[in-house]
Amino acid sequence: MTTSENDLAGLSQLGRHTVQPDNPETATLEKVPSPHRGRDYVVRFTAPEFTSLCPVTGQPDFAHIVIDYIPDEWIVESKSLKLYLTSFRNHGAFHEDCSVSIATRLVEVLNPKWLRIGAYWYPRGGIPIDVFWQTGNAPEGVWIPAQDVPGYRGRG
Amino acid sequence: MTTSENDLAGLSQLGRHTVQPDNPETATLEKVPSPHRGRDYVVRFTAPEFTSLCPVTGQPDFAHIVIDYIPDEWIVESKSLKLYLTSFRNHGAFHEDCSVSIATRLVEVLNPKWLRIGAYWYPRGGIPIDVFWQTGNAPEGVWIPAQDVPGYRGRG
Amino acid sequence: MTTSENDLAGLSQLGRHTVQPDNPETATLEKVPSPHRGRDYVVRFTAPEFTSLCPVTGQPDFAHIVIDYIPDEWIVESKSLKLYLTSFRNHGAFHEDCSVSIATRLVEVLNPKWLRIGAYWYPRGGIPIDVFWQTGNAPEGVWIPAQDVPGYRGRG
Amino acid sequence: MTTSENDLAGLSQLGRHTVQPDNPETATLEKVPSPHRGRDYVVRFTAPEFTSLCPVTGQPDFAHIVIDYIPDEWIVESKSLKLYLTSFRNHGAFHEDCSVSIATRLVEVLNPKWLRIGAYWYPRGGIPIDVFWQTGNAPEGVWIPAQDVPGYRGRG
Amino acid sequence: MTTSENDLAGLSQLGRHTVQPDNPETATLEKVPSPHRGRDYVVRFTAPEFTSLCPVTGQPDFAHIVIDYIPDEWIVESKSLKLYLTSFRNHGAFHEDCSVSIATRLVEVLNPKWLRIGAYWYPRGGIPIDVFWQTGNAPEGVWIPAQDVPGYRGRG
Amino acid sequence: MTTSENDLAGLSQLGRHTVQPDNPETATLEKVPSPHRGRDYVVRFTAPEFTSLCPVTGQPDFAHIVIDYIPDEWIVESKSLKLYLTSFRNHGAFHEDCSVSIATRLVEVLNPKWLRIGAYWYPRGGIPIDVFWQTGNAPEGVWIPAQDVPGYRGRG
Amino acid sequence: MTTSENDLAGLSQLGRHTVQPDNPETATLEKVPSPHRGRDYVVRFTAPEFTSLCPVTGQPDFAHIVIDYIPDEWIVESKSLKLYLTSFRNHGAFHEDCSVSIATRLVEVLNPKWLRIGAYWYPRGGIPIDVFWQTGNAPEGVWIPAQDVPGYRGRG
Amino acid sequence: MTTSENDLAGLSQLGRHTVQPDNPETATLEKVPSPHRGRDYVVRFTAPEFTSLCPVTGQPDFAHIVIDYIPDEWIVESKSLKLYLTSFRNHGAFHEDCSVSIATRLVEVLNPKWLRIGAYWYPRGGIPIDVFWQTGNAPEGVWIPAQDVPGYRGRG
Amino acid sequence: MTTSENDLAGLSQLGRHTVQPDNPETATLEKVPSPHRGRDYVVRFTAPEFTSLCPVTGQPDFAHIVIDYIPDEWIVESKSLKLYLTSFRNHGAFHEDCSVSIATRLVEVLNPKWLRIGAYWYPRGGIPIDVFWQTGNAPEGVWIPAQDVPGYRGRG
Amino acid sequence: MTTSENDLAGLSQLGRHTVQPDNPETATLEKVPSPHRGRDYVVRFTAPEFTSLCPVTGQPDFAHIVIDYIPDEWIVESKSLKLYLTSFRNHGAFHEDCSVSIATRLVEVLNPKWLRIGAYWYPRGGIPIDVFWQTGNAPEGVWIPAQDVPGYRGRG
Numbered sequence A, B, C, D, E, F, G, H, I, J: 001m002t003t004s005e006n007d008l009a010g011l012s013q014l015g016r017h018t019v020q021p022d023n024p025e026t027a028t029l030e031k032v033p034s035p036h037r038g039r040d041y042v043v044r045f046t047a048p049e050f051t052s053l054c055p056v057t058g059q060p061d062f063a064h065i066v067i068d069y070i071p072d073e074w075i076v077e078s079k080s081l082k083l084y085l086t087s088f089r090n091h092g093a094f095h096e097d098c099s100v101s102i103a104t105r106l107v108e109v110l111n112p113k114w115l116r117i118g119a120y121w122y123p124r125g126g127i128p129i130d131v132f133w134q135t136g137n138a139p140e141g142v143w144i145p146a147q148d149v150p151g152y153r154g155r156g
Ligand SMILES: [Ca+2]
Pocket: B123, B124, B125, B126, B127, D123, D124, D125, D126, D127
């Protein structure tokens, strides 16, 4: 079972002119039917261009974000995911909060069999924070490679 | 039990002049008997020269693909695998769909004890997609090293 | 459940002028409510700027420290963590002792579901010491990536 | 001749609460006297957290930026440099234009003996653009190490 | 002098629906005025998604291509460059020939102060070919970092 | 129990002038008693200088080979292993066949508690083949680090 | 429970002038009470400056050695460990034998809960030998990172 | 001026069944007209699959070889180069001698404007030998990137 | 002319119990005669364990420092250099100032033929500062390798 | 002009049983005629297995040593070089002294057109020393790649 034109009907953003959503609440995450329903495959998105604001100081924060999930009925439409991530640009949130919230939103929209997020934040005060969350153990027999993002090393 | 000349009889592509197949449907995946039947070894193919087309825009997509499998009766003849992968050059398919389809075709032809594919697509919209699928848990006692393809890091 | 302003009330260091604490005893580790209580996520701090003193010779020691933990009710406030780590600057302790003590203090303050520390000390006498400790097995279904700090290689 | 308190007088941003400037025009780049006037040393700033907007589509662009300069009378005050770079967050400019403009502004403010910028933009359409500019040959006898930012490699 | 809307008038491909050109001859390389005329800056394009055909066997070839140039009056419009490079997909040419031809075409269109190309072809027969060409010595006082593409190492 | 002179008696190659064996059949793999019988340690040989011939075309093939084993009574004498591997220089065999055959021969000679081979062949047709085989699950409580040979990445 | 002065009483080498021991038998491995008895932490020593002699030819051998252990009552005093390792400088032993012997001696002195050694020998005859041994499965709930020493790659 | 069919006439090996030459003397290096005569471009061949024999012991030697040259009238036909390099398989020569001889032969056949060879031999006796030779200074205005083959590092 | 015992007479710190100097002014940099006077060799010190204080906030700063020099009559005694660098631990200085001051002091003490310092500071505000200074062009015919300290890359 | 049997006559160590020389004075560096006299090629030896003693404390020192030279009439016989380097095993010398002495000895024996040594010593007191010396500018038109030994980075 592969992706058909029908599967793409009803999408409001893919292949169209779109406006950058102002914040995560107004961003629309869209989905299409998984092309190989019944097969437990993993999809990984790597988003090194993530930025949000510090809720206390208003200063920009940056993160390298990697999302892995196993679709059930749906896969996320990738342009809408990009716009969703972009919508944090003027949004204030703490690192731990922001990272888990992105995953939560994806889980609500996709209802995947499993999902995890790794958020690798740029250092503040010399000490970067990474946040790792998953919905729980993955289903048996699924292959999920390590994200293997290099650790922060300071200098030298 | 090693490979004999008999094992290679009936192959239409190995050691012959061949024409590039136009699309995956017309490509012929060929197989030869596994040289060590009864032994559960893993064969890994690394194909960094994969390209297909976007089914919506017709623009080229690129991927670095790694395939691992445990033969049962058959191993794939490697020249036919190369021609099969090359046949996607003018074929349109979404990343998730295309990746799992390659694995599916190999499973049909080889009926292996186990197979997995890792497809590491070049970024579009700044966010690359990786797809990971396997037929299920590998048989007990087989050694399958990590694919360990470096993650996408953006710049810097 | 995300972080609210209430959660930050009572903090004495975040967003304020602070004095460097003289030693670990006088440093105040502060905490705020975990923004996603009920979710077992991992927080990683990477602190490559750690220094303390050798208790025998008084000479400076250096370490690259990585802390992973799963919050229960609380997360550590990161500025207070930084000040706490800084407070070892004029404190004398052996490598094994110092490394486990940091983790112990964090456990006392946060009462996390799980915590581990990796302390990668700079070589003395040509032989660096690394210390690894965790509170025990992590809860089921939580994702904890490897710390993956490169080993010491000498020269060449 | 080292930095004295006098040198810091008149600074409006260092050690004070500051507001993020809205755009490069309203940002104030400040300077302090070079601490070793008469010595031709090089100062390098590495700013991997740069982001601006595409002037055509309004979509975010990202860059890793490295600036090298040889002070004459002045060095740039680093907090003001950070705020200046941050001020591009909602500013639209093409890659080539934006990169050279940053350098131009620094030259106007500092009137350095020499300055160069390397701007390593994240890929768009699969092809990243890097921009390199310097004010001309550096003065004789000054040591300027290579910036040595890794090239973009796609995947694999 | 920065890029104005006028500079973009007359472009036929940027921001428009475009058809993939069939071959390099029918591809249209477009240009816009250099935003900082009078300044000798370097623009680098890194194109790891290049593919053409072997003129003898018709089999696909792949290359990682890096182009550096110093604009005089014009810079190349990057979408048209992408389409130009894509147009080699069904074009047959030897490695040495193809690499220098791309540079030649760019020189004809842009008449730059200086240009070079590094083409790093994937191995055939176990031995990759790299081709390096430049229009001659670069103008004095321009900074041109090394391309620093890792060499082919085989395995291990 | 360490290695004694008695253990080395009867060796025909170690410390002697030897002739290169012509093919694997005439090569003599020799063994000495394991110095710590009763202890399940792992021995790893890394042989990046392996070459054989393609059985169809007669052209040279190259591989980077890593062998891990847990001795029972015997360890292989390393000079004889080297000569055995060298004996494939003019021997024709397919990748899968050759890799598993080497392991098979070692198992026959040493009768180890466990053995595995990783054979990382240089690319042919742009696609390298790796072969991984082990005799089954290793005994409980033995430490066997990953071989961690970098994957083939093509260019760029 | 941290390290006290009492714990260091009775040490003959730490903080004193010492003579290099001539061979492993005359070297004195000393120990101090574990500072956090009751806690199962791991201590890693990385010793890239190890050298011994070939027992057959008398030629120097070199190794990069990594030791991990979980203390029970005692930790090894690190200066004495260094002197112990140095004592192999004029000692002849085969690779497998020497590696396991070092671990054996440490086990005798420390009686640790668990210990392992990885000995990564420099190549002889083009083929390096690595030896890996541990005392058995580690206690439950202890964190033991991979040693992750890069494999030998030959050249290129 | 690009490559025409005429240019390929008279080649005896390209696109034909060929026999492995027995030794360098019987190997035929063939050439075709340079496709862009008048342009000083550099061609780099990277050959990590080189092997020859030690003239004293008859044991195999291995090298990673990189050749750079600037064609005058001719470029080398790459299949013939491969066969030429393969012809050293059973040929005995010292490292310094063998490396310079390969370059000498290419110079005789191609009469290039400039040529250099870097031969990076695998270690013998723990000490690898590299040999670097060029025909002299390259012509002015030609771009020749560093070969940048990683040095031998031993272990660790 | 090599180092004799006489050369070491008069040293107050080497091979003696020493007290950590409180600040750079009270630290004593000592020197011994250059062992090969008349030969222009380069000595490089790599000091990744440098820390000082911010003169404004009193917070710790960290740097990785590399010093290269060509001795004239004297070389610096390395233990005194270590103690000198350690003496900045409680000393406040700006990055540019501190870096050049260290070099200045060494020049005063050693009067070398040439000296340079590279100071690679840990990021503050997300933007690390590097400082590079040398006394001028090195004497002709001296070999001075690049320091080649990796640039700061943020995350990902 | 290649190496003949005559060239090897008179060698006392190559291909013979040899005794380890006790110290550098008793070691015999041997030479053979350069196989391509009249050609200015560079020979590089990489010796990561160097060890000597500290002349003050008698403790072992370690270094990774790289030697480059351009032969005139003679090349060094590599087995004798290995034995010469091994002869420092029980020899005491300071880093600067020892490094330049090795080069001096080679110059005396070979009278090369040019020679340089890079000695990369393992850290002592947390600060490694590198020593770089060459005989002066190399002859015109000779290609001498960078040694490119990675710098010491401490931890992290
Ligand atoms: Ca892209």
